[in-house]
Amino acid sequence: xxxxxxxxxxxxxxxxxxxxxxxxxxxxxxxxxxxxxxxxxxxxxxxxxxxxxxxxxxxxxxxxxxxxxxxxxxxxxxxxxxxxxxxxxxxxxxxxxxxxxxxxxxxxxxxxxxxxxxxxxxxxxxxxxxxxxxxxxxxxxxxxxxxxxxxxxxxxxxxxxxxxxxxxxxxxxxxxxxxxxxxxxxxxxxxxxxxxxxxxxxxxxxxxxxxxxxxxxxxxxxxxxxxxxxxxxxxxxxxxxxxxxxxxxxxxxxxxxxxxxxxxxxxxxxxxxxxxxxxxxxxxxxxxxxxxxxxxxxxxxxxxxxxxxxxxxxxxxxxxxxxxxxxxxxxxxxxxxxxxxxxxxxxxxxxxxxxxxxxxxxxxxxxxxxxxxxxxxxxxxxxxxx
Numbered sequence: 001x002x003x004x005x006x007x008x009x010x011x012x013x014x015x016x017x018x019x020x021x022x023x024x025x026x027x028x029x030x031x032x033x034x035x036x037x038x039x040x041x042x043x044x045x046x047x048x049x050x051x052x053x054x055x056x057x058x059x060x061x062x063x064x065x066x067x068x069x070x071x072x073x074x075x076x077x078x079x080x081x082x083x084x085x086x087x088x089x090x091x092x093x094x095x096x097x098x099x100x101x102x103x104x105x106x107x108x109x110x111x112x113x114x115x116x117x118x119x120x121x122x123x124x125x126x127x128x129x130x131x132x133x134x135x136x137x138x139x140x141x142x143x144x145x146x147x148x149x150x151x152x153x154x155x156x157x158x159x160x161x162x163x164x165x166x167x168x169x170x171x172x173x174x175x176x177x178x179x180x181x182x183x184x185x186x187x188x189x190x191x192x193x194x195x196x197x198x199x200x201x202x203x204x205x206x207x208x209x210x211x212x213x214x215x216x217x218x219x220x221x222x223x224x225x226x227x228x229x230x231x232x233x234x235x236x237x238x239x240x241x242x243x244x245x246x247x248x249x250x251x252x253x254x255x256x257x258x259x260x261x262x263x264x265x266x267x268x269x270x271x272x273x274x275x276x277x278x279x280x281x282x283x284x285x286x287x288x289x290x291x292x293x294x295x296x297x298x299x300x301x302x303x304x305x306x307x308x309x310x311x312x313x314x315x316x317x318x319x320x321x322x323x324x325x326x327x328x329x330x331x332x333x334x335x336x337x338x339x340x341x342x343x344x345x346x347x348x349x350x351x352x353x354x355x356x357x358x359x360x361x362x363x364x365x366x367x368x369x370x371x372x373x374x375x376x377x378x379x380x381x382x383x384x385x386x
Contacts, residue, residue, distance in 0.1 A: 062314025117287025
């Protein structure tokens, strides 16, 4: 016979609903970086969803936006448009809520769907009192991190950055170069030579600026130097160019993961063998629900996953927890300079001496926010209540 207290507990869990939603747009006044000489300095905003549940749990999710002139309002507006479709819903009906959000006429709906899907999962994991990656299905408890280096001003700055990163325990580094093919090839060669006696896994992110011939030149150089992967030589949607480049090179060729956060286009790209690994961000692919669908596609084609995790701690946390639930993902991307992206978070993720990152043992995403600090940098705020 089933214990009546278990039945009562089950029914109480069944009825946990979203009672209040607060959406915040926050513009931290930290060091601004860029990703290439063709771009200006980035205004990187933190868009946060705070869901108060009927059981007293506060669920969180956050995404990071990048704009060149002022802090973004579009993702915030998208979340405002999507919030009424989440308010009052049961956190134990996430698949149903996800499908409903996907069908709505909301600009940038993939972003707001991701934000709320992550928050709902956070609330569910907090209700169970477990870290989110364990609720998703723990595949491992640590993952190798690579430091994602922004575009810097000169070769010496790149060398100094890499030396500093290696001292902090990293064994893998991704370079955002200048965005000019000859300068970039010189830099890649210099880094390989300078650190030839150090066991480092190198990756290159070109931010989609190369022509077909330039990408082929760079790819052959990376092949010769045995770099790990070549990310975003073109815009993500240029599948024919990716296919030709991937066929011509040994190095794994990847998209940026930001340009086509659409599972149907991703499926087409994988069927074409345009990319050698799938790359996406949990905060734009549809949250954990969309990320699972994306990794199912990758697994069906025998490919690894490589997640785009650049952003503030809440963004990194969502991607880290998903990575720890997957067997076909090897690296965690960590934004640098670290302090900039740890803004407002009381719990952060840093590698150990061997370059591995762990999630903490707190329930959900495991991130607590310093609201007193964040309130000073908030530039937009909306609330919805039952």
